[in-house]
Amino acid sequence: MRKRLAVVTMFWLWLAACGGDDDAPSMEPDAATPAAPDAGPPGPDAGTDEMPPDAAPPDAAPTDAAPPDAAPMEPDGGPAGPTIETVETEGGFTQVRQGDAVRLVVTGQNLEGVTRLVVSGFVIYPLAVTATDVRAWIEAPHGLAFGPRDVTVSGPDGSDSEPGAIEVTPYVVAPRALRDGHGTFQSPLYLCDDEVETARAGDTILLLDGQHVCDDAVDLGEGGQIVQGQGRSTTTLGSDDRASSGNFEIRLPFSKRVVTTFRDLAMRTLPPLDRGAIDLAGDGALVVERVTFRASAIRIAGDCPLCETAVTVRESSFLGAIGIKAAGRTRVDVADSVFTAAAIGIEANGGRVSIARTTFDRCFVGVFLDRGDGEPARAEILDSAFPDNQTGILLRAGRLAITGSSIEDTEAPGGSTRGIHIDGGGVLEATRVTIAGQEVSGIEAFVSRARVDSASVTLRDVLIDGGQYGVRLRGSSEGGGLFMTSTTVRDQTVAAVSYGFARAVGYDFRGGNQLSAVSGGSAVALEDARVDPLFADPIPAAGIRLNGRSPPAGVVPGPTEQLPDYRIVDPRSAIEF
Numbered sequence: 082m083r084k085r086l087a088v089v090t091m092f093w094l095w096l097a098a099c100g101g102d103d104d105a106p107s108m109e110p111d112a113a114t115p116a117a118p119d120a121g122p123p124g125p126d127a128g129t130d131e132m133p134p135d136a137a138p139p140d141a142a143p144t145d146a147a148p149p150d151a152a153p154m155e156p157d158g159g160p161a162g163p164t165i166e167t168v169e170t171e172g173g174f175t176q177v178r179q180g181d182a183v184r185l186v187v188t189g190q191n192l193e194g195v196t197r198l199v200v201s202g203f204v205i206y207p208l209a210v211t212a213t214d215v216r217a218w219i220e221a222p223h224g225l226a227f228g229p230r231d232v233t234v235s236g237p238d239g240s241d242s243e244p245g246a247i248e249v250t251p252y253v254v255a256p257r258a259l260r261d262g263h264g265t266f267q268s269p270l271y272l273c274d275d276e277v278e279t280a281r282a283g284d285t286i287l288l289l290d291g292q293h294v295c296d297d298a299v300d301l302g303e304g305g306q307i308v309q310g311q312g313r314s315t316t317t318l319g320s321d322d323r324a325s326s327g328n329f330e331i332r333l334p335f336s337k338r339v340v341t342t343f344r345d346l347a348m349r350t351l352p353p354l355d356r357g358a359i360d361l362a363g364d365g366a367l368v369v370e371r372v373t374f375r376a377s378a379i380r381i382a383g384d385c386p387l388c389e390t391a392v393t394v395r396e397s398s399f400l401g402a403i404g405i406k407a408a409g410r411t412r413v414d415v416a417d418s419v420f421t422a423a424a425i426g427i428e429a430n431g432g433r434v435s436i437a438r439t440t441f442d443r444c445f446v447g448v449f450l451d452r453g454d455g456e457p458a459r460a461e462i463l464d465s466a467f468p469d470n471q472t473g474i475l476l477r478a479g480r481l482a483i484t485g486s487s488i489e490d491t492e493a494p495g496g497s498t499r500g501i502h503i504d505g506g507g508v509l510e511a512t513r514v515t516i517a518g519q520e521v522s523g524i525e526a527f528v529s530r531a532r533v534d535s536a537s538v539t540l541r542d543v544l545i546d547g548g549q550y551g552v553r554l555r556g557s558s559e560g561g562g563l564f565m566t567s568t569t570v571r572d573q574t575v576a577a578v579s580y581g582f583a584r585a586v587g588y589d590f591r592g593g594n595q596l597s598a599v600s601g602g603s604a605v606a607l608e609d610a611r612v613d614p615l616f617a618d619p620i621p622a623a624g625i626r627l628n629g630r631s632p633p634a635g636v637v638p639g640p641t642e643q644l645p646d647y648r649i650v651d652p653r654s655a656i657e658f
Contacts, residue, residue, distance in 0.1 A: 162239025164190040168232045168246035171216075176248045176265035177203075179284045182220040183263075185247070187234055188213060194236035200247055201230045224283020225249050251309070252280050256291035272318075273297060280306045282339050288346055290315040299329050304365055305339035310346025313373045319349040319358070329359050338388075344370040348378070357406065364388040370395045377402045383409025383432055383453070394418055399426065407432050408453050415439050425449050429479075434460040444470045450507070452478035457507070462486055472499045473516075476507040478534070483511050490518030500524060500545070506534025506558070510541075517546040523570070528556030528582070536582070537561035543568045549575040551596070554582050555610070562587030571597045574604055576648075580620065581610035590622040597628045598645045609639060609649040609656055619655035632658040 169175050171184040187198065193212040198205055202225050206218035215234055229245035254277060255262075255269035264270040270277055272288075273295040280286055282305025290311050301308075308329070310316030329343075341361075348358045357380030361367050364385045369392070378399050383390045391412045392405065398419040399405070404426045407413050411432035416439065420426035423444045427434060431453025441447030447470045450458040457479035464485045467473035473488035474481065483501075490497035500516035501509060503526035516523035523545035526536040535558045543565075545551040551570035554563055563580055564587065570577040577596040580588065590607075598604035606627040609620055619636050627646040636657045639649025649656060 161191045163192045163195050163234050163236060163241050165232070165234060165241045165243045165246075166190070168243050172263070172268075174263065174265065174267045175246065176250050176263075176267050177219070177221050178250055178252055178264040179221055179225050180223040180252075180279060180281060181264065182218055185217055185219045185232075187215040187232065187243075189215075189234075189241070191238065192234065194238045195234045196236045197234070199231075199233040199235070202226070202249070203230070221249055223281040227251060227285075251285035251287040251307075252277060253287050253289065254293065255289045256293050272299065278302065282306065285309055287311075288316050288318065292317045292320065294320050298360075301329055301341065303339065304341035304361075304367075307342040307344070308346070309342075309344055310372075312345055313347045313371060316346040317349055318346060338365050340366040340368055342368040342370070343372050344368075345372070347373040347375070349375045357403075361390060361392065364390060366391040366393065368393045368395075369397050372397045374399045374404065375401060379405045381405075381407040381409075381411045381413070383407060383411035385410060389432075399423060403428055407434075410455065420444055420447065429458040429460065431455050431458055434458060435463075436460070436465055437463040438465060440466045440468070441470055441473070442466075442468050446471065446475045447473045449475045450477065450479045450481060467500075469496050471497065472502050473497070474501045476501065476503045476509060477505050478507055480508040481510070483509075483514055485513045487515040487517075488519070488523075489515065490520070496520075503527070503536045503538070505529060506536050506561075508537045508561075510539045511543050512541045513543070514540075515544045515546075517544070519548040522548055522550040522553045525550060525553040526555070526558075528558040528561075535559040535561035537564075537587070539564045540568045541566045545570045545577075547572050549573060550579055551577040553579045556582060557584045558582040559584060560586050562589075564589045565594045566592035567594070569595045571595070572599055574599050574602075576604065576608040577606045579608040579610050581612070583611050583613060584615045586616055588620050590620060591624050593624060594622075595626045595629075600628075600645060603644065605642065605645055605648045607647045607656070609647070609651075609654045611654045612651050614651065614653055617653040617655070619657035622656050622658055625658065634658055 165187055166189040168187050170177065171186055177183055191212065192215050193210060195208065195210050195215050198208055198215055198217050200219055204220040204222065209216040227249050230247045230249060231242050231244050232246040233240060233242040250265045252264045253266050253269040254272050258269040258271040260271055260274060262268045262270040262274065264276060269289065272293045277286060278300050282303065285307040286309065288308065288310045343359065357377050358374055359367065359379045361380065362382035362384055369379065379392060381390050381392055389410045389412055392407065394415040396417045398421065400421050402424055404420045404423050405413060406428045408430040409432065413427065413429060413432065414435045415427065416437040418439045420441045421443060425446045426441045426444045426448055428449045430451045447467045448460065450460050459480045462483040466486065467488040468491050488500040497519050498521045500519045500523045503509060506528055524538060526538060528534055528536050536554065538554065551573045552563065562582060577598050596606040598606045623634065630646070632646060636655050637649065638655040639651055642648035647656060
């Protein structure tokens with residue numbers, strides 16, 4: 082107890098020396114007593130009922146406590162999260178092309194903690210981060226869908242996002258673009274730039290309005306791209322200068338099937354004669370929609386031995402040269418299109434051809450079908466028109482089925498020579514077809530003894546009007562023949578039907594057919610022109626009408642003629658009415 086009194090006495094003496102009683106703090110029970118600054122661990126008396134001299138009374142508040150009526154203090158704020166201010170590429174653009182890799186720069190505040198950058202659909206490479214910017218390489222995959230993308234940065238302190246900060250574009254190509262363009266709307270490419278050829282399957286090459294001219298071919302490699310114009314009247318590829326044409330070469334792989342598309346543009350290319358505006362080889366498919374071709378158009382090699390190269394053409398037009406030339410294992414489908422003043426509208430050396438609602442106007446040959454390295458061509462023509470062609474269809478080998486179509490001369494006489502010409506061999510099936518105004522013949526076939534081929538002609542509901550011959554068949558066909566049902570052949574100056582297949586094994590003119598020739602002279606409705614026929618059976622013609630009359634029933638042997646109804650040339654030949 083004496084020790085405590087001594088300490089208290091010394092404290093009051095020190096306090097008086099420093100200022101006296103007037104400055105002494107209040108010793109109210111709730112007043113805080115400051116703790117000794119260097120107080121160490123408890124002394125020997127710790128744990129007793131007596132408090133050490135430097136301890137505060139039991140009811141005293143902590144020295145840093147606020148008075149009872151004071152408002153509570155705000156807690157210290159945590160670190161601020163990242164904030165985006167600008168987003169652009171290192172070149173200052175906000176657009177990125179399909180298949181391109183660029184360095185993206187994001188500026189803002191509190192970015193030092195950013196650990197992740199996200200741009201939807203992009204591949205992101207390692208980050209470089211400071212307090213005010215984030216930099217990273219970003220790559221747009223080939224075929225990435227167009228449109229705006231949000232950019233988001235995030236880290237332990239939070240995240241921030243900029244909606245639509247980066248836009249994905251196609252390969253944008255402008256007629257007068259700079260050579261170092263990036264291929265976006267903000268920085269378009271030039272067509273001859275090598276960067277155009279980096280486009281891959283799924284990418285779009287967008288040709289802006291104007292005339293695009295290139296000295297070299299654009300190599301689309303393995304194909305699969307979309308070459309898109311902005312309209313046939315506004316977007317033009319190539320020029321009338323053969324040295325500056327700009328054709329496209331596509332080498333499709335044999336291992337996978339891809340589709341390459343051209344649409345909404347005009348191609349005025351003049352490539353070398355052995356090449357087309359679009360050259361296609363290998364496996365895969367080509368789609369052409371709303372494209373105007375001038376001079377030379379599409380060439381398909383069809384050189385895949387175990388696969389088929391396919392070409393689909395819709396709502397397109399072809400002027401001059403050869404519109405489509407296909408060889409080998411190919412499939413060509415054409416609809417709602419026009420071929421004008423072409424040397425050959427469509428040429429198929431093997432493969433398969435389908436034509437619907439298409440016009441072949443003033444061509445030397447509208448459609449040409451031949452044998453390729455493998456099988457002969459096969460074609461189907463529906464609801465199409467062949468006005469004013471020198472020869473509407475030339476069939477050298479293969480099979481043709483034509484339905485609901487017309488082959489006519491609508492101009493001055495003499496412009497159209499032959500409707501359908503079979504040269505060497507082939508199978509023709511015509512249903513609901515009109516052939517009119519041909520100078521020489523509506524349908525004719527010539528089969529060479531040397532080739533030992535066969536020609537077969539089947540006509541159903543066919544009208545052949547005018548010309549020297551309606552149907553004229555000659556040669557030594559191995560098999561084949563002529564088969565007619567509900568067919569009218571009229572107003573020919575030499576013969577409506579002249580049948581001269583000496584070796585054919587099939588013929589049938591029965592079934593409601595009507596034949597008539599121009600009256601006067603030597604014109605005849607039906608001519609059996611077989612010479613030394615191998616098979617001398619009579620031609621079945623029961624029920625046929627010749628010049629509006631029904632001949633008396635019976636077999637009429639040759640040689641004989643009853644003008645203008647019939648003529649039989651060889652003594653071994655006969656017609657059975």
